[in-house]
Amino acid sequence: MALDNIEKLIEKYFDATTTLAEEKELKAYFSSDNVAPPLEQYKPIFGYMAQAKHEQFTGTIPLKAKKRHTVLWISVAASVVVLLGVGFFTFNHYNQPVSEDFGTYDDPEVAFRETQKALEMISQSVNEGIESMDYLSEYEQSKNIIFK
Incomplete structure (x- = not known):
């Protein structure tokens, strides 16, 4: 050659x-x-x-996979922690004395004023939500103008 x-x-x-x-x-x-x-x-x-080209693999391949006991123990430990947490919460929650004061008023005038205060707070929150909806409707109108 x-x-x-x-x-x-x-x-x-x-x-x-x-x-x-x-x-x-x-x-x-x-x-x-x-x-x-x-x-x-x-x-x-x-x-x-x-x-x-003439090489061959002579090693053995294990047919059985090794069992992983660590995953089992981790899941058991996690279950125990969850059960202890639920038990602790239940023990503390049910051992507390139940309050019989539900915010009731003996005087109707006081009850009316407190109800008005609560409704005023709710009204303010609803009005803030409605104001944010105005921004959304303005955005929607602008988007429709641009993309049409």
């Missing part, structure tokens, strides 16, 4: 543009004993490919 031809094939090989036939030609050339001295540096690359 001409040295120029092999050098061109090596260049094509490193550019990843060789065909399978050209790669076989390179492997055959570098497997032989008459490799040109300037190309000796490429011999390990192609020699490795020929050697790797």
Whole structure:
């Protein structure tokens, strides 16, 4: 084989543009004993490919997966923590005395004033919500003008 031809094939090989036939030609050339001295540096690359072709895996593959007990213990610990939390909350919640004061008033005038205060607070909150809806309707109108 001409040295120029092999050098061109090596260049094509490193550019990843060789065909399978050209790669076989390179492997055959570098497997032989008459490799040109300037190309000796490429011999390990192609020699490795020929050697790797005959390698086989001799290890054993375990068929049974190892059981993971840590996940089991973590789930058990989480369950115990949740049960303790629920039990603690229940114990503290039911042992507190129940208040019989429900905000009742004996005097109707006082009850009327307190009711008016509560309704005024609710009215202020509702009015704030309605004001924010005005911004939304203005945004909707602007959007309709722009996108139509």
